[in-house]
Amino acid sequence: MATTSRKHTHPLRTLVILGLVIVALFTMIGFSGVWSPKLGLDLRGGTTITLTASNVTGSGTVDPASLELARTIIQQRVDSIGVGESEVTTSGDRQIVVSVPNVQRDELVRMVGQTAQLYFRKVYAAEASTGGATQPSATASAQPTTEPSASPSATPNKRPMPGLPTPVPSPRPTAPSGQTTALADLLKWTPSDRDNSEFAAFQCDQPSPTPDVTDQPLITCDQTKSYKYLLGPVLIRGDQVTRAIAAVPQNSVSWVVELEFNSQGAADFQAVTAHLSGQTSPQNQFGIVLDGTVISAPSVGTEYSAGIAGGKAEISGSFTQKSAQELANVLTYGALPLSFEISSVDNVSAKLGGDQLQAGIIAGLIGLALVLAYSILYYRGLALVVSLSLVVAGALTWALVVLLGTSMGFALNLPGIAGAIVAIGVTADSFIIYFERIRDEVREGRSLRTAIETGWVRSRKTIVVADSVSLLSAVVLFVLAIGAVKGFAFTLGLTTLIDLAVVFFFTKPMMTLLGRTKFFGEGHRFSGFESEHMGASNPPLHNSRRTGAVVAGGEAR
Incomplete structure (x- = not known):
């Protein structure tokens, strides 16, 4: 028995380390500036x-x-x-x-x-936005292929852009969205003073001052929000693209995106590329716009002064296989690829979510009160260990849920609160297993200190197995479940791990320390360790300070 007790000679050190861990977690919360968990949709x-x-x-x-x-x-x-x-x-x-x-x-x-809106628009101005990161400069060049093709850079927005073009006053089109205008007239369109001033004031961290309407200009940014664009009215619609694939042409090692247009799109594309080839940068570019965002802004070289005929084109540049495939998918599936x-x-109103959260908190408090009431009635003074252990478990749960919300986006939903409530019962089970094992050891005639140590050795296997079953159930449920049920599984698994940590690093060291005190160690009334309360038929437990002997049930240690 002496050997067993010497294995746990530093319970205070264990408690101090656990306290430092809790302090570190709440310090991280303080640095993040978020003190409450991220709530799921059903609660907010x-x-x-x-x-x-x-x-x-x-x-x-x-x-x-x-x-x-x-x-x-x-x-x-x-x-x-x-x-x-x-x-x-x-x-x-x-x-x-x-x-x-x-x-x-x-x-x-x-x-x-709605159907995704994919459009081809002429670029009238482009420059770096202070609202996003500046991209490095790059120069694009056109490379002819066996097919008539335009080979602009997939990332021409990386080159330094000149200043705004000299504006020619022109009223903004007022025709309703969707009404077609002759392509020749659209190519003659020029930005107004209003358009240029709005573009100059616009940054990518702001909402666009213009709607994505087909017959009006559009001020928007690229996907990285690094460059802003002033685009003209729509010249070619995305539904005129019949095919777009990512490929590596013969005698080349670079990825390109090959396009095919329908008959109307082919005619429009030839007219547009003929017009753009005679323009200076950035007005020799056309922006490919999906849902109001520039996906790519390739340019057309001067060698295509007659335009690109045949309804086929090639977009080349600094593509990887992934980026080329992504652009091809956007061009092919401007609309959703499935119906x-x-x-x-x-619908969950904010008030309904607040009511659910309040109900969940009330249910948790009721469950906590019942566990504490049972502990006080049945275990008396040992209810102190139960309450402190629940406080530690609650602090760890709160800290981890908040940190997971800020770092990984974990949102606490109503099923997740249910999982936390279930965890109260899981934690109570661990206490009961350990306390009852101590009572069994005392009934067998062991001293209190010995019973605390041997009871722990014999009960921890049961605690680990029980928590392992709960953890396995949570993992399986998380893998197989969908939607909000995953919140229940995740919270249950997290709180089960926390229960193991609390039992090993708080409950057990705390029991060891209490066993060394006069009130608990000598089995005073209401301590929970009095012999008659634990079912021992011999005189109460006590520690003899004069001899150093521990007597329990008449057995000298």
Whole structure:
């Protein structure tokens, strides 16, 4: 027994280390400036839409690449409204779940259900934006291919841009969006003083001052928000592109994007490239715009003064395989690559979310009060260990949930709160297993100090196994579940790990220290260690300070 007790000679050191860990976690929270957990959509209010792909193949499945591409396009649309903490995820093999806080049903349905707008516009001005990182300079050159082609740079916005062109006053078009205007007239369009002044004042960290309307100019930025553009009215629509693929041409080692247009698009493209080839930079560029953002802004060389005929073109530049494929996908799937039906729309008001959060907190407090009441009635003074252990577990849970929210985007939803409430019972189970094991050891005639140590050795295996089962259940549920249920699984798994840490590094050292005190060690009344309360038939436990002997149930140690 003496050997067993000597294995735990520094319980105070363990408690100090655990305290330092908790202090470090809350110090990190202080540096982040966020003291409350990130709340899920069901608690802070918003809208969730489930979209189901309707155009499946003959095998009844959806192409995973098309589903992921659709998810990316929808994510870009949702992000464009400037609402943080939105989520667009795939579910199963044909569903996309869109969750956006503080956005009402009609607005979100319109946004995710519309066809993506892909347009080709002439660039009238382009320069670096102070609202984004400056990109390094690069020079693009045109390389003819066996097919009639334009080979502009995929990233021409990286070259130094000259100042604004001399404006020629011109009224902004007032025709309704979607109304077509003769291409020759559109090519003669020039920006007005108003357009130039708005462009000069605009930075990429600001909302665009112009809407994405086909017959009006557009002031916008590239995807990296490094360069801003003043674009003219739409010259070619995305639906005129019939094919776009990423490829490596013969006798070349660089990736390019090959385009094919329909008959009308081919004619328009020849006229546009003939016009652009005679312009100076940056007005020899055309911006490829998806949902109001410049995806690429290639230029047309002077060798194409007659335009590019045949309805085929090639965009070359500093492409990688990935970037070339991404641009080809955008050009091919300007619209969503799949047709979707809205399967469900769920609204959660901010008030309803607040009511749910309040109800969850009340339920947790009731569960906590019941555990403490049981501990006081049954374990008496040992309820101090229970309460302090729950406080430590609560502090660790709060700190980790807040830090995971700021670093990884973990949001605490209502099922997650349910998982935290369940964890109170898991933690109580660990206490009961350990305390009851100590009582068994005392009934067998061991002293209190010995019972604390041997009871721990024999109970910790049971505690680890029980928590391992809970942890395994949480992992399996997290892998197989979808949507908000993952929050329950994640929180349950996290709190189970915290329970193991608290039992090993707080509850056990605290019991060892209390066993050395007079009130607990000598089995005073209401300590929870009195022999009659623990079922021992012999006189109460006590420590003899004069002899150093410990007597329990008549057995000398």
